[in-house]
Amino acid sequence: MAAKRSGARSKRSQRVSERLQPVQEPRSEPPLSRERIVATAVELLDDRGVDGLTMRGLADRLGSGVMSLYWHVDNKEDVFDLALDSVLEYRGPPQIVESQDWREEVVHLLEDWRASMLRHPWSASLLPRRALGPNILSRLELLSMTLSRAGVADADLNVAIWSLWNYVMGATITRASFDVSDDDRAAAQQRLTRLSERYSTIERSRLLLDNDWDGAFRKGLAFLLDGLAPR
Amino acid sequence: MAAKRSGARSKRSQRVSERLQPVQEPRSEPPLSRERIVATAVELLDDRGVDGLTMRGLADRLGSGVMSLYWHVDNKEDVFDLALDSVLEYRGPPQIVESQDWREEVVHLLEDWRASMLRHPWSASLLPRRALGPNILSRLELLSMTLSRAGVADADLNVAIWSLWNYVMGATITRASFDVSDDDRAAAQQRLTRLSERYSTIERSRLLLDNDWDGAFRKGLAFLLDGLAPR
DNA sequence: GAGATGACTCGTGCGATGTACGAGTCATCG
DNA sequence: CGATGACTCGTACATCGCACGAGTCATCTC
Structure with missing residues (x-):
């Protein structure tokens, strides 16, 4: 049976690059990925707020089944954690003036x-x-x-x-x-x-x-x- | 049909004082009241945290039916509001020294x-x-x-x-x-x-x-x- | 080739939740 | 005595997170 990723997050192998061109149904969504899930979760949170994020709604927006999400993500709390951190990236001060006070x-x-x-x-x-x-x-x-x-x-x-x-x-x-x-x-x-x-x-x-x-x-x-x- | 209290909170009439002594089943809980609900909600929140407060659990602890709560309280959010404010009462500074700096x-x-x-x-x-x-x-x-x-x-x-x-x-x-x-x-x-x-x-x-x-x-x-x- | 492996998807189903609805009880008043 | 209105509560429903296990498919091993 599938070994379901353990607590330590093991990324999926990045075999994406070696994929043949997706001849089959090019209109279908790109494959699920943790990044896509997080990005969509942020969208959904922006649109509907904390209570508006449901795993079903998230899956709908991703065009996937609900339970597929759980391959990439531990549980709903995990989604919150990832969405939160993804939104708090800092790009540093404007580099126009390097060393201000x-x-x-x-x-x-x-x-x-x-x-x-x-x-x-x-x-x-x-x-x-x-x-x-x-x-x-x-x-x-x-x-x-x-x-x-x-x-x-x-x-x-x-x-x-x-x-x-x-x-x-x-x-x-x-x-x-x-x-x-x-x-x-x-x-x-x-x-x-x-x-x-x-x-x-x-x-x-x-x-x-x-x-x-x-x-x-x-x-x-x-x-x-x-x-x-x-x- | 019961006119269910409107948005502005109309307290129940305080006919409690005129009640005959509760001869019937003295072992049953005191009647529901907004105060009792709030106090119990605080207890339950202390015990089980935010996610641990459910209307069913609250009703259980009060010895009442779930839907009875909704007579005294608009909805679950209302319970949170009331519990929160009830916990933040301020009794003022120690009066030993009246006018400190x-x-x-x-x-x-x-x-x-x-x-x-x-x-x-x-x-x-x-x-x-x-x-x-x-x-x-x-x-x-x-x-x-x-x-x-x-x-x-x-x-x-x-x-x-x-x-x-x-x-x-x-x-x-x-x-x-x-x-x-x-x-x-x-x-x-x-x-x-x-x-x-x-x-x-x-x-x-x-x-x-x-x-x-x-x-x-x-x-x-x-x-x-x-x-x-x-x- | 054949079979095994493992990454990934998903349908079904369960138990829990908030609360709408409407029927019930009972003290009080005219 | 009948009406009123305050209050209680059982049933029912839609929605939720997620456990479970079966399915698909590309890759690897022999």
């Missing part, structure tokens, strides 16, 4: 991180409960190196990294979830107004209506960096 | 927030996608007032609040998810070691093994507060 590099890395997740809002709610894939680790490594080269003491390095991570995660997750429910936010602010004696301060500052997310993110990040490495 | 008040509020969520780890992964209940809003109001009284300019208030929110949410969510998967974390660090040429910096600082979550939270928060309101 470290603050700009950190800001770029983190703003890009946030942007990548907001491009796929499901990723924000997914990241917290999932494993750290290679792309995520690469980003952490790069961040770590930059901070270290910037002179952050080794003893403070972990605190600094986690602080930035926390800030970015919180900001992104919050933004992504509020973005989905713009109406809810207005409704919430209205509820506030109705109860204005209990929530007068946040009602007055229109906390829930403030729409300058990008600006707030940048400003808050600047504050945090000021605290981490006073200029 | 504002930093201490803020730190206490936020550390308590984090602690409340970590006591119920499911709440961390739930908060991002759910509505803001009254308890959550109260906390925001109090935070806002404290910062305002501390002299934070109105123009910076929203940024300050969201920065702190982001930090706390990120820290708590991260902590809660890593806590669940302590082994995974060790495994991840081992993977790092195996690939140490690619991830040398975070491997060296043992980023994924650092266990002083509380200390890191406090230190990072101090950094952020330094940035927000330099002393």
